[in-house]
Amino acid sequence: MADVALGEGKRTVDRQRVVNWLQSYGVYAGVAALLVFNLLFTDHFASGENFRTQAVQVAPILIVALGMALAIGSEGIDLSVGSVMALSTALVSLYLGYGPWAALFVALLGGAVVGLVNGSLVALVGVQPIVATLALMVGCRGLAQVLLPQLEDVRNPQMASLGSGSLLGVPYVALIAGVLAVVVGLAVRRTTFGRQLLAIGDSRPAAQLAGLPVRRVLIVVYVSSGVLAAVAGFLATARLQASDPSALGNLMELSAITAVVVGGTPLSGGRVRIGGTVAGAVLIQLLTATLIKHDLPTSWTQIAQAVVIVCAVYVARERGKR
Incomplete structure (x- = not known):
């Protein structure tokens, strides 16, 4: 009996090690696997132009995911990010x-206002984050389409340069996304705000008892998410040189949540992994590009993202059983 118990204990420990490794490094392994697959089986994948295209396309996902990571880290969520992108482009x-x-100032102001409403509903009124941001998701998309009922060309030399230009071969939009990732990462790891955010996500009642400014931090979280989504909308508009509120940002919340969760940030809050979120955004873009380049319909991307989310949540749950 003792030998059986010892064997079961060893299997449990080994399983826990695998689960811990998957949550910590699984996203990087996924990115590496997709890169190897595409290098071997996808024509022209290794070209500089293709890598530049992938960098441009991943930038909006990453920027929105950074705001989503803050919201999820506070044990919340922001479903309005795609609609904020639509409002931004309008x-x-x-x-x-x-x-x-x-135009940038007004777009950022619009994102901040949406974030302020989200944050106020969550922090001051006590509405559940999923309900508050769902309401804004529907309302903002509708408002964007009222402001701009149809697709419209956006012709401006400076915006065209921003959307298609590069510095030392790196697209401007990718550089901006990278800078924002560093800023958000430093804010989470090195500032009082970051420590308070993680404490609130870990246990809001305990944070309140400790005297932390819970309401203020939550409002800042959702305002930040709204502003980042507005930045993503502005950059996407500059890249496309067109404004289409009915299409821009559709299902972006799904991509952002997937990037955050697969990157190791648990939906239960209390932890934010910005490096993992960056890798998660790259994983989502590589997955989409791989399916497209191999002539599979884009609807398969949504199915794949759903599977990835389920797997990531399962791994996080198993790790939480320690």
């Missing part, structure tokens, strides 16, 4: 006549 189109900087 505002850019309407105010571009005053110059790209004015």
